[in-house]
Amino acid sequence: MTKLKRIFLITVLVLSSLLSTASIASTLKVIANISVEEEQLKLKDLRSIYTMKKSLWSNGDRIAVFVLSGDSATHKDFCRKLLKVFPRQLESVWYRLVYSGTGEQPVKVESEQEMLELVAKTPGAIGYIRSENLHDKTKIITIK
C-alpha cells in the first residue's frame, strides 16, 4: 500500500468516527425535571450521577436518576457513546452499591415515553432520550 493510500484510509476512518460520534450526540439528549437549576453538566459530572456517586444537585436537592432497560438500543448508545462504558459495567457499579447496602440503583423505566413522563413529574429527576421524542415538560441539559 502506498503512503498516499494509507493517509487517505486513516483520514476516512478518523472522519467517519468523528461523524458517527457527532451524530449520536445530536440524537441523544439528556433531560431533567424543570426544578433542576443546572443548564449544563460536564461529562464527568454526568458519569458521577449515573454511577450513583453524586446524589445531590448544587442547590442540595436529591437527584432522581432514571434509566431505560439494559436491552434498549437508546440505553446502549447512552452508555457506550456518551458515558464511554459498557452497560454491564455500569450495572456492576450499581450492584456493588446495592448489594453492599451503601447505595441505590437508578429507577428503571420500560419506554422513552415513560421516561419523559417520570422525569417531567419527579423533582430533581434526570434521564435521557432520543431527540425526536422530546417535549416541553422537561428541560435539556447540555453536556460539555
Next chain:
Amino acid sequence: MIKQRLLLLSSLLLTMLSGVLFAGESEQSDWFQRNNWSAFVSQTAIYSSDYNFLSQSDDALSFDMWEAGFLFSTAVINKLTFSAQVLGRKVSESNGNDLRVDYAFLSYPLYQTMNDKIGLRLGRIRSSYGLYNETRDIPHTRTTIVMPQSIYFDMTRNSFYSADGVELFGYRDFDDQRLSAQIFFSKPVVDEDETGEVERLQPKNLEGKKSILAKISYGSEYDGLRTSFTYYRPEYEVDVMFSVGPIPIQDNNSSFYSESMITSLEYNQFDWAVTFEYLRHKFSQNIPSLGNVPGQSADNRGYEEAFYLRGLFRFNEYWEAYLGYDTTERRKNEALLNDEKWHDINFGGSFRPDDNWLLRAEVHYVEGLSRLLSRDNVFSEKQDPYWTAAMFQVAYKW
C-alpha cells in the same frame, strides 16, 4: 448463636413489616420512602481432580455450591436509611447454618454537599477490606466464580465478613474520581463451623472480642486507576484443648488475632481491566498454658504474603474473558509444606444474555493446599500438591 438468631428474626421482621405496611403509603409520608428490594440465586457445578474444593468435588461432579440472597433497603425517615441482606450459601458439607444475616445497619449522613459526605453506620456492617469483600458473594458483582482465595479466602469467610459495630465514613469527589476513607470499630461475628479450620487446637467457645478496620481509597470504578489501602485487625477469645506430645493442654484463656494489610490497584478501560491486590497477613495466638511446657512458648506468630493479578477483557456487552494468577505463601526459613502454599493459575469466561441471567465457566490449575477447607479434606505430605478444578455457574438476579 441465640443472639444471631434474634438478629436474624428481628431483621426479617423489620424487613417484612416495612415492606408490607409502608409499601402502600402515600408519597406525602416521610416514613419508609424509597423501598427497594433485590434478590439473586446461583448454582455452581464443580469437578476437581483431587481434593474437595468448595464442594464435595474430589474426582466427582458436585452441585453442592449454591448462593442466594435477599436484600431490602429503605429511607426510614428523612436522611436515615436502613439496609439488610439475608444470605444463604453453601460451600462445605460441614456448614450447619447456611442462612445468616450478612448485614443489617442504619446509615445517617452527618454532613453532605454535592461533592462530599461524612456519615455514620450502625449495626451489622460488612468489613470492606480490599476492593471486593463487600460484594464477594454476588455473582453479578464479581469477575470470577471463585474469588481469589489468596485474599478473599472462603475457609473463614463468615468469621471475617461482617461485624456488629459502628462505622464512620466520608468521601470527597474530584470530578469522577473519589477520595474516601472509613474507620470501623466492631465485635466480630463468629461462625462456629469455621473453627474446624484450626482442627489441631480443637477450639471451643470461639468468641469475637474486638475489631478495627481502616481504609482509604481513591479513583474511579470504571475509568482509569483506583487504589485502596486497608488495615484490618479482628481479635478473638477461644478455649483450646490439644496435646503437645504426651502433654494435654486445656486453656480457657487463649486468644488470637489476625492482622491484614491489603494494598489494591485496579486499572479499568472501556474494554479491559487489570486488578492487583497484595496482602501481608500476620496471625498471632496466645495460649498461656503453653508457656509452662518445656520448649514451647505462650505466644506464637505466623506471617504470610499473598497477591493476585488478574486481567479481564470485555469482547462486547455480553462476553468477557479473564486470566489470573493467585498466590499465597507462609513466610518461614524452612521449606514450605504443601498446606502452607497456594499457587493458582486460572482462566474463564462470562456470558450475560440480559440484565438478569449470568453464565460463567472457569478452570483452575493449582499447586498447594493452603486455601482448601480443612473440614472437607484430609491432608498428608504424601499427597500430590498439583491438582485442577473446572466449574460452571448459572446465576439469576431480580
